[in-house]
Amino acid sequence: MSEINSGFSSLIAQYGTDKAKKSSGVDEQTAVEKANIGDQDVFMTLYIEQLKNQDPTAPQDTNDMVAQMSQFNQVEQLTTISTRIEAMAASLTSSQALGASTLVGKSVFVAQNSAELVEGGDVSLRVGIPDDVQGTTLKISNADGSVVNEFELTSKEFKWDGRDKDGNSLPSGNYTFSATGKTFDGDTLDLSTLLPARIQGVTINGANGTELNVAGHGKISLTGGLEIIG
Secondary structure (H helix, E strand, C coil): HHHHHHHHHHHHHHHHHHHHHHHHHHHHHHHHCCCCCCCHHHHHHHHHHHHHHHCCCCCHHHHHHHHHHHHHHHHHHHHHHHHHHHHHHHHHHHHHHHHCCCCCCCCEEEEEEEECCCCCCCCCEEEECCCEEEEEEEECEEEEEEHHHEEEEECCCCECEEEEECECCCCCCCEEEEEEEEECCCCEEEEEEEEEEEEEEEEEEEEEEEHHHHHHEEEEEEECCCCCCC
């Protein structure tokens, strides 16, 4: 009962006529602090009580009634909108979590000079080649530092088939890729490489949003600029 009375005071302060406020002795600021003025049940109970107890010789002004109902409808609509937005946000979070979970086990291109080769598989890579470079050489070395193959690149994109210079399939392991380019002036430049790294897990709604847990790189934000492969 105290909750309803508190609601009455709050709603009179918010919606009531000057006469209703004066007769009830409510203070607008303290009444609003006591209860939630958007409570539909409390509002309707108050409104019915006002109609039941009005002076028959001086009925409530219909303009006041229309104004009160209009304000109530606005509150109700805002509450509905807020509820729907919360539901949409929860749905989007679930969809994002489901989509991100499918990335585990795949790979993403990151700036690095080594990658894991699975025997019988291949390795895709990207090389950053400036416009002033006329020739690009790619060398691939094994874990011992020995060069197992070498290529002259004609494009920024390349796929190594996992074979050595003699065409033999190499065993699984970590291989290093180094690219150099010759400028028109004859200078040699070390070029950057993008190689695939395994996605080991996904963090949903962390401090930095959704992040990929990438082998050898830690957490990487899931953005539209990432290229997922494999």
